[in-house]
Amino acid sequence: MPGFKTILLQLSTAYKSKKHEIEAASGEFMGALAQTARDIASGTAEKASLERSILDEAAMGLLQMGDPIYGGFGQAPKFPNPSNLMFLLRYYDISGMNRFKDFVAFTADKMAAGGIHDQLGGGFARYATDQKWLIPHFEKMLYDNALLAQLYSELYQITKADKYLQITRKTLDFVIREMTHPEGGFYSAQDADSEGEEGKFYIWQKKEIASILSDQVATDIFCEHYGVTEGGNFEGHNILNVRVPLSNVGLKYGKTPEQAAQIVADASAKLFAAREKRIRPGRDEKILTSWNGLMISGFAKGYGITGDAKYLHTAKNTVDFVENKIAADDGRLLRTFKDGHSKLNAYLDDYAFYVGGLLDLFAVDSKQTYLEKAMKYTDFMLVHFWDEKEGNLFFTSDDHEKLIVRTKSFYDLAIPSGNSAAASNLLRLYHYTQNNDYLDRAVKIMKAGARPAAENPFGFGQMLNAIYLYVKKPVEVTVIVDESSKKMAEWLNQQFLPDGINAAVSADELPSLQKYAYFKGREGKAGTAFVCRNFACSLPLKSQQELERQLLTPS
Known part of the structure; x- marks a missing residue:
């Protein structure tokens, strides 16, 4: 079986020689993937046994879709797709084959170095408009940062590399600082624009940096590290992105790597303080139950790797916010909260992601209330969302306002699907309770998704994570x-x-x-x-x- 480097070289050669064919095929691929998701929902997809071979086929297929030059999947625009990356880490765990872990680390390093990652303030933009992760669509979404915090936490667990710990911290600290309601709970997004210009809050001119730092050596080291030039890389301005390693920069200027790192850290703090005086991008202050559930998971896992009590407190406080501000008196969840009011019946994603957050919190702080709430909302979900005929879950409850078509969600892309997340939750709840109904329902969902996930893994990362948990025992x-x-x-x-x-x-x-x-x-x-x-x-x-x-x- 070829090694990771060989696969990268083969993919690079194919892309350079057949770029137009590959890009044309990608449109057909996405259409086929959407049809696959519809087939699962309707029960016409082939049911499959839940075996290791499903994971083998999916992992090999997904790795072959990887970008060998810049990491990630596809060309441009480029999205992080953390569920797929986390599946490859799980496949590394079950197979022991380093190339799957290496590709994820390679991708994570490229994202962390790129403009998609806010080098000063932490947090990730929604996607990059280019293949290199350099130029972001500057909007920051809560769900991306929730899932990426989990990805970098897992990379730290595997590698114990401090860089992944620090990226996790910066991401979670960004959410606490800029995305948190005064009473707890998290807002949905930060806009890309400020003062009518996309990215204006985040970009720099070299002379502006020099003026703020007032130190030629600090300016030179900072600008070389982050690729800052007079001409810029974005409409005459600069998006900060790591271009030269600190060790190389330090050598050039007669500094040790540690000294160069301290100079860059001090300069970053000054520039961040200056940036805080700018007119900020707008913020979507809806608080969505589903995305808050993902963020609870992010903080629980961040607490796990750092031991920092503020992350545990934030996760617990978010549960309190959901229970006190969003949950309805009749035991169900509502969808959204804004301006002091919660409204709208919750969707499948709201139940599945919030339960996932409760279970991740329970794993690191095993208070009975978190397990009981996870069971309560799961039981409600099974009563009101379950399709007895097809053995999976509708996107809306049986008492939701009537729709022309009662749809289902199976497609894992930027955000996992409700069915995939629910399958993972049901498996975990089965192990805590030995309630066979949880296991039976999880198996039905996974059997419906297993064959499509093996054949089209790009859109089924979270489904594959659930199947991994079942197969691995x-x-x-x-x-x-x-x-x-x-x-x-x-x-x-x-x-x-x-x-x-x-x-x-x-x-x-x-x-x-x-x-x-x-x-x-x-x-x-x-x-x-x-x-x-x-x-x-x-x-x-x-x-x-x-x-x-x-x-x-x-x-």
């Missing part, structure tokens, strides 16, 4: 913690365990959770852990070293 990891024994849970949260059904539960909380199958028989003092596979559990593990041996030693 999850490992259940429980850590009993208190203030004096957090190290074991902190270590667990920093491991890449996409097949993990985890719980970090306090000794005080544990008795109330033991009514759920997952927690039965898992008793002990704080500082005790259990690892269970295929319904067989380890003896109580009394140290982090014992936990490491159980999880990291090949079985």
Whole structure:
């Protein structure tokens, strides 16, 4: 089987020699993909067994779609597609083949260095208008930043590279600083325009940078690192993007890499402060339940890798906001909140993404209320959205206002589909509760999507993530913690365990959770852990070293 470098060279040669054919075929591909999603929804798609071969076929196909020069998928405009990248990380986990991880890291590095990433303030724009990730459509969407925070968290778990930790932090800090309602909850988007010009808030002239920094060496080092020139790279101005590594810049100016990094950090802080005085882009201040659910997941996973309590607090505060401001009195969710009012019946995505956020939060802070809410909203979803005939979920509830066609969502692109997210949730809930109905429904959804996902993986990243979880057979990891024994849970949260059904539960909380199958028989003092596979559990593990041996030693 060819290595990652060989695949990249082959793809690069094909694109250079057959560019027009490839671009023409892409339109046909997207049309076929949309038809596939319609076939699944209507029940006409071929049902498939949930086997490892589905993942093999999909991963190989998806890697072949990758851009060998700049990472990501396709040419321009170029979207991050984090669900696809996270699937390739899961395939790396199940296969052990480094080229899948390497392609994701390659893509993530290209995005982080590009103009699509706000180099000063953190956060990512919705997409790049070019193949190189240089020129963004400057609008920042909440869902992109929620999903990309999760992607970079997972890359940190795999590589332990500090750059991924810092990108995760910058992304989450941007959301806290610029996208958060005073009472909690997150706004939907920042506009691309300010003062009637796209990107004006973000772009720079070299002379402006020199004036603000008032230091020739700092200006030279900053501008060389970020590719700033007199002529600019965007309508006479500069979009900051990493062009020269700090080690090379430092060498040129007689600085160590650490000294160059500090100079750039100090310069960035000054320029950020100056930018804050500009007229800001507008903001879409709708608060959507679905996107807030994705963001809860982002903060829960960010807390997991950093241990920073502010991220945990933000995730928990968002749950409180949804429950107090958006959830209806009759136990259902509403879709949106703005100007003090919540309205509109929630869609499938709202239930699926919010439940996903609750489960991700429960994994790192196992309060009974988060599991109970996840079950409550899932049960409501199954009653009111389930299509008994086809074995999947409608986009609208059975008591929603009448539509000409009651549609379904199966297409995972910038945002996962509700059916794919629900399948993942149902699998996790099954492991916490041993409620076979959750498992049966998850399997029905995945069987409908498995064959199309294998054949057209680009549009089914989250569906493939769900199938991975089913095929891999999850490992259940429980850590009993208190203030004096957090190290074991902190270590667990920093491991890449996409097949993990985890719980970090306090000794005080544990008795109330033991009514759920997952927690039965898992008793002990704080500082005790259990690892269970295929319904067989380890003896109580009394140290982090014992936990490491159980999880990291090949079985």
